[in-house]
Amino acid sequence: MSVDGILAAGAVGVVGAGYVGLATATGFCHLGHRVVAVDRDTTRIDRLRSGHSDLTEPGLDSVLQSGLDSGRLTLSTDFAELSRCEAVFICVPTPVDGAGHSDLSAVFDVIGKLIRIGGDICIVVIKSTVPVGTASRAERLLRPSAMAVVSNPEFLRESHIVTDFLDPDRIVIGDSDRVAGDRIAALYRGIEAPLERVSLESAELAKHASNAFLATKLSFVNELAALCERTGADIREVTAAMAHDHRIGEAFLSPGPGWGGSCLPKDARALLHSGREAGIELGVLDAAVAANTGATGRVIDTVRRGVTGSAQGNLHGRRIALLGLAFKAGTGDLRFSPALDICRSLIDEGATVAAYDPAIPQPVAGLPDEMELVDDPLLAAKDAAAVIVATEWPEFTELDWAAIADVADDPVVIDTRTFLDPGQLSRCGIRLYSNGIAPTGVLHPTSSW
Numbered sequence: 001m002s003v004d005g006i007l008a009a010g011a012v013g014v015v016g017a018g019y020v021g022l023a024t025a026t027g028f029c030h031l032g033h034r035v036v037a038v039d040r041d042t043t044r045i046d047r048l049r050s051g052h053s054d055l056t057e058p059g060l061d062s063v064l065q066s067g068l069d070s071g072r073l074t075l076s077t078d079f080a081e082l083s084r085c086e087a088v089f090i091c092v093p094t095p096v097d098g099a100g101h102s103d104l105s106a107v108f109d110v111i112g113k114l115i116r117i118g119g120d121i122c123i124v125v126i127k128s129t130v131p132v133g134t135a136s137r138a139e140r141l142l143r144p145s146a147m148a149v150v151s152n153p154e155f156l157r158e159s160h161i162v163t164d165f166l167d168p169d170r171i172v173i174g175d176s177d178r179v180a181g182d183r184i185a186a187l188y189r190g191i192e193a194p195l196e197r198v199s200l201e202s203a204e205l206a207k208h209a210s211n212a213f214l215a216t217k218l219s220f221v222n223e224l225a226a227l228c229e230r231t232g233a234d235i236r237e238v239t240a241a242m243a244h245d246h247r248i249g250e251a252f253l254s255p256g257p258g259w260g261g262s263c264l265p266k267d268a269r270a271l272l273h274s275g276r277e278a279g280i281e282l283g284v285l286d287a288a289v290a291a292n293t294g295a296t297g298r299v300i301d302t303v304r305r306g307v308t309g310s311a312q313g314n315l316h317g318r319r320i321a322l323l324g325l326a327f328k329a330g331t332g333d334l335r336f337s338p339a340l341d342i343c344r345s346l347i348d349e350g351a352t353v354a355a356y357d358p359a360i361p362q363p364v365a366g367l368p369d370e371m372e373l374v375d376d377p378l379l380a381a382k383d384a385a386a387v388i389v390a391t392e393w394p395e396f397t398e399l400d401w402a403a404i405a406d407v408a409d410d411p412v413v414i415d416t417r418t419f420l421d422p423g424q425l426s427r428c429g430i431r432l433y434s435n436g437i438a439p440t441g442v443l444h445p446t447s448s449w
């Protein structure tokens, strides 16, 4: 049987129906494969069977529904259904603790189950993000069952998972068994993207290194923003000039309140841990992580300066509005959101925080108890001494800033994302601090240095 013949014969299995698993299952189904997606969460599987993912992911419900309509997508809580699959993709969480140690119990639990199920399974594909060396460990466990291991890391941005699966920048396939790698590569037929065929170790490291590199780029930009403020430069002008250099590129050059989310912080810590385990110091990444920890402090200093006139001023008893809670626009995800760090710091200082986020209309787990969640930016801004814009939701550029100036208490607006129009806010009589832009006439090298 040819490689294509083998693939055509069996279904693709996917374990885990979260962001990664769903993108993988619906994506392969869209490419014409039969897919069996398994998750132990009965409520989630029932909901998915009705065509709803509950994730804020453009296009996901549509590919899910067409998968179900085509009859090629099976959703189940029964692991045994995977026995008719020839390749099974593991897409389960791999949380990382504060020291960077990855909890791989979910991955190895699945591998144990796949060994017991057996059946048609001949390739186990690790798509979950794992530290280097994990696939080799899996290979040793799977050897007696004659199942091969392939590493096929995901590069799916939250709020873009469907397009990132079907139109990726690259597909990375790591293997030590060329035929197994060929079979997995063939599953992606129909997608136009560079294909990197590498070793298991390289594939694992490529994933961690990509996220860690992006994190490092952002820490650099955020520090540069601080320097711009101090020297009278404008971060938007500096990065625009840098971006023309194709070696630098234009992506990931926007300053922010620090990088967050469920991936960059976790993967940066995990890579540092891999470095320590291997006796290699990753000093640049270490510094990038440390710089990110300081990013919240810089926002709070700016709030203090704006409200009290001094970076050492007291915010006790002041009311602060927080616009945006999610770690980035386009998602309601609060995991490792810098906005929450800002919120907790303000509360620790005795300030009152009222927050609004278009994707979080109701209280959800993870929000600080002391924080007031409101469903209208004007309510958040009422009597506020400062309005912090922490997430770059496009709708914040369309806000009625004149109305905000009216209801707030001579507010200062802190634009941590540098995306609001300074002219518009100034016409409303608002004092604006934009991340990486020196407040006019306030800071200049000749006067402050």
Ligand code: UGA
Residues within 6 Å of the ligand: 129, 154, 155, 156, 157, 158, 159, 211, 214, 218, 251, 252, 253, 254, 255, 256, 257, 258, 259, 260, 261, 262, 263, 264, 327, 328, 329
């Ligand atoms: C990240 C990677 O971008 C994906 O390629 C990867 O597959 C994914 O993690 C993963 O490992 O699963 P994601 O967590 O969705 O995706 O978040 P990003 O879009 O990368 O944003 C990360 C953080 O950087 C956010 O806090 C965002 O606001 C911040 N950011 C991003 C900036 O502050 N400035 C920018 O210019 C870009």
